[in-house]
Amino acid sequence: MSSRRSSFRRKEKPAFDRFKDHCRHFTAFMFSNVGIILLVTFYTIGGAFIFQAIEIFEYERLKLEKPHRFIARNFSGEALTRIWDLTSENISFFDPRAYRRRVNDVLLEYQRAIVKKQLKGPDVEQWSFSGAFLYSLTVITTIGYGNITPQSEWGKLVTILYAIIGMPLFLLYLSNIGDVLAKSFKWIYSKVCLCRICPGVAKRRIIRERRKMRQLARALQLHDMENARGSSSYSSSNSTSTSNSSSSGDYSRSSKHSSSLVDVPFSGSDSDIEREIRGSTDEITVPVTVCIFVMVGYILWGALLFGRWEDWNYLDGSYFCLISLSSIGFGDLVPGDRVITADRDKVEVSFILCAVYLLLGMAVIAMCFNLMQVNIKNNIPCKKVTTYSFTGASRPQYSSCKARIQGLFSMQKLLGRSLSYKRILLFTVVGD
Amino acid sequence: MPNKFQRKVSPMSGGGVARASSVSSSPSNQPRKRVKRCCRNFVTFMCTQVGVGALIVIYAICGAFAFMNIERQFIDGTADQVLEMRQNCSQQLWSITEKHNLIDRRKWSEDTNAVLRDYQAQIADVIKQGYVGRSPEQIWSFPAALMFCLSVITMIGYGNMVPRTPWGKGFTVIYASIGIPLYILYFLNMGRVLARSFKFLYRSMHDCTQEHPHLDRLDALEGGVSLPRKKIIVPSTACLWVIFFYVLTGTVMFANWERWSFLNSFYFCMTSLCKIGFGDFVPGASLTTAADVNAATQKLQEDISADPNELAQLQSVAADQHSKLAINFVYMLLGMGLVAMCRNLMREEVRVKLREMREDAKLCMEDTRLRFVGCCGSPRDGYDSDYY
16 A cells, blocks of 8 residues: 555656566565465475375384284184084084074174274275375365374374464465455456446446436435424324434434435546546455355356266265365265276376365355455445335334344344454364 | 433334333433343343354254154165175075085185175175165164254264265255354354453453552552553463363363273364364264164074173163263364354454554664664765765
């Protein structure tokens, strides 16, 4: 801000200085945005190497120290001897049905043992580099699929430390990238949807909107007048001092609101419109519906992408995307899980795809929250005014309406608080 | 002033003119008014906090019932598959026994082993398709469904139980997109309330532990500046201690119940409170207990010689599961609230610190600038005079 002001003050700045300024801005931009992306990426890659090393090292060490724990219990051998015993016991009376029932019991126990072992978790082989990369990513984004978990004690400890450092870093990334994305999205929105790319269309559009606003404001004023007349007559008939003072106070307040509302559209002139068209895109508010569309579109796009890649159907794909992006992360569907036996290269690529999708998706959601917050802050007072002046000639109706307005007011306060997007992000990711 | 007062009254009176007039008719009645205001504040307080809490609980319960209804309709094809496989296997074993008939043990063993290996591979395949050895009715008991709903709306997502029907998945998506904002509301509310009460507690303790209030007053008198009541900010270390003790309590509790090691228990608490939720440790959800109970019951019915104590033990474990799930529910909700509280308190401190730091930096910059000007000013002046 200050730099801009100073540049305004001294217009005769030499070209070299301006170039230097540009360079400086560019460097700052690079550092703030690209730098944080690099930081997050390197942190994740480093984490991947660390976890991989720890898990494999600990596995080897434990294998050397306590070999008895790692010799797989020979379930099939046990089952075999038991069946043999059964067979040799029952060979005297040769009843196939009884025999099969007994064998079935043995098999059931054997099956249960296998299921338990299989569900208990995969082995150290899962800690390939790409698996470890996805693991550290799910730790810092707090998704936590849980398809791969550290088995060794050091792995668990390092995970805790890694999460404590990594999550603030990721938050920084989100707030930074969310800001940048929000700015660029606003720019695109202003150029494309509000037709600011060609000034003539935009001008006509703005004039039309202003006319509408003016009509609305006039209607508001009329309603206000009637409202005031009605309430004053009501209070005089009731002749209680409190209600009188309150209604007059309310009336003055509401009229003040509406007058301010009327003032704005009347002052519209050509130069004003020009300025609005040329002006910076910061003042534009993107409607909430557009934000929601962007989020839904991103999820559907992910569903399409993963559906093509992982052979999931669309429901599974969108379910996976929503569960991942909201950082719930059940881990029942994980990319690269199904093809893990089929093709090694495809697994690597799908891990990378998933990582990029997640990093970008969280930033997009941050952007949407950022835009929605601005929108809600701007919108709710307006709604308040309209409800205020359109309602009620009679007292009870009026008071109920007032309660509703106060509800709105508190909601706005709450939403304003909750939708401050950094907090939301902080919240979404860490529990803030 | 009357305007402001009126604004406070109107939502509560809600159209009752009589009460408003009664308030206005006795303006001199100060204590009564204060008591009334206190009461009103209390009621609104209860409404907002308890209302949101109740909403969360009701939402979770409704979701639990819905998920139970949806997921219990899931026809588990894998269970039939496993049964068929087992029948097949025993049939094969019988045919082997018939063929070799105990005469050639080596040959028999070889063949049986081959069959068993085959069976094992088949089972592993079925498990990859999602067989967990339990029927949907056993998995989706009410407490478990409640825990599932909570893990969805708090975004922990343990993943030890997941919806498997398409309807269940779709409903999860909708449920999450409504439930998460609701939870955020609860979280912010809870954080504010807890922060306020903790601050109150801290302030009263602070006042108590300050043993020399008169000394302070003397200092103030000597200084000649009457210090107004200094705003006490809860230091962030206190918040961290609170969180640390909460985690420690959880660690000891879960370690005792679940017979986890302390490290595992600590790991579970941390990953849950950070919302990572890997789901490799979940309290009250050991893998096959329900199936074990059923098996023991069957065994007891078939075989008189089996130990009834074992069954009782298993049943008690299974019953414990539900209470453990409920307690985990409470622990998680409260823990999230505590995290929110710490966030609220620490934000305040960080803000103050940042302001101080900014001022420091500004002063420092100014200082260096002055010094710089002082050092470099004279040669530049000389240069300038030379130039002209």
